[in-house]
Amino acid sequence: MQFDTAEEGALAAAAAPYLRMQGIRKAFGSGENETLAIDGVDLDVRQGEFLAVIGPSGCGKSTLLQIAAGLALPTAGRVSFEGNDVSQPPRGIVYLFQQYGKSLFPWRTVVDNVAFAIEHTEGMTRDKAREESRRYLDMVGLADSGGKYPWQLSGGMQQRVTIARALAAQPRVLLMDEPFSSVDALTRLELHALVLDLWQKQRFTAVLVTHDVDEAVFLADRVAVLTRRPSHIAEVVDTELPRPRDNLATRELPRFIELRHHLLEQLLRRPG
Numbered sequence: 364m365q366f367d368t369a370e371e372g373a374l375a376a377a378a379a380p381y382l383r384m385q386g387i388r389k390a391f392g393s394g395e396n397e398t399l400a401i402d403g404v405d406l407d408v409r410q411g412e413f414l415a416v417i418g419p420s421g422c423g424k425s426t427l428l429q430i431a432a433g434l435a436l437p438t439a440g441r442v443s444f445e446g447n448d449v450s451q452p453p454r455g456i457v458y459l460f461q462q463y464g465k466s467l468f469p470w471r472t473v474v475d476n477v478a479f480a481i482e483h484t485e486g487m488t489r490d491k492a493r494e495e496s497r498r499y500l501d502m503v504g505l506a507d508s509g510g511k512y513p514w515q516l517s518g519g520m521q522q523r524v525t526i527a528r529a530l531a532a533q534p535r536v537l538l539m540d541e542p543f544s545s546v547d548a549l550t551r552l553e554l555h556a557l558v559l560d561l562w563q564k565q566r567f568t569a570v571l572v573t574h575d576v577d578e579a580v581f582l583a584d585r586v587a588v589l590t591r592r593p594s595h596i597a598e599v600v601d602t603e604l605p606r607p608r609d610n611l612a613t614r615e616l617p618r619f620i621e622l623r624h625h626l627l628e629q630l631l632r633r634p635g
């Protein structure tokens with residue numbers, strides 16, 4: 364789209380939905396072997412919000428997130444980001460994969476794993492990339508681990524490295540696919556608090572895919588519920604929980620308990 368003036372462009376950008384999924388449908392395979400994973404998802408992500416997407420295993424959560432990121436194409440429907448069609452990964456959207464162990468380079472030190480996100484940007488030197496990376500490692504509480512290798516760190520620490528690397532890329536949107544599902548329960552609570560803190564300080568838009576209702580309610584402003592496969596959006600709920608959230612107090616609020624009940628009931632409901 365072309366605009367005559369910078370103001371017109373800015374106005375159009377402000378009016379355009381931020382990250383928009385319209386009529387998303389995704390089938391894998393063909394003929395008798397066709398699997399329809401997603402059947403008509405409409406979802407708008409608002410700028411600056413923390414949105415969680417929940418749904419039963421195999422309903423198409425990862426597929427939908429990959430489509431939103433431009434990493435996979437829908438069979439039908441469209442995705443737009445800041446008013447532009449998404450057909451390949453756009454600048455500004457960063458994707459945090461589920462398997463942190465597989466997304467770090469074992470032959471690179473922790474600081475160089477983070478530097479990977481920025482070392483190819485224009486005007487960047489190796490020293491500058493390392494210096495920046497150390498700043499992000501500090502933010503995730505790993506200031507002292509930069510010289511280690513990923514395999515020398517615990518699972519939770521490795522996931523912190525991937526978070527630091529994602530943030531170093533200065534995302535406007537951070538898409539997270541079950542990033543906390545493979546760490547122990549206590550580490551998970553610590554990572555929740557860390558991600559919320561970083562989200563509040565860095566002001567990016569967060570989309571979290573999870574099958575964990577508690578996690579979704581605790582972190583998000585809104586929770587979108589996907590049905591079983593072939594999935595569509597069953598409902599989108601405003602959590603209306605106060606911030607800052609607290610791992611103990613927030614989880615004891617009547618509203619938290621009510622939301623958890625309602626959402627679990629949705630996920631447990633039998634099809635048909």
Ligand SMILES: Nc1ncnc2c1ncn2[C@@H]1O[C@H](COP(=O)(O)OP(=O)(O)O)[C@@H](O)[C@H]1O
Pocket residue numbers: 391392398400418419420421422423424425426427592
């Ligand atoms: N590359 C693929 N080829 C064939 N089927 C796939 C592929 N990726 C996902 N699927 C199928 O699509 C459905 C949704 O998968 P996925 O998005 O991974 O679900 P979720 O993340 O909600 O567990 C599943 O039935 C899965 O087997």
Ligand SMILES: [Mg+2]
Pocket residue numbers: 424425426541
């Ligand atoms: Mg998945």
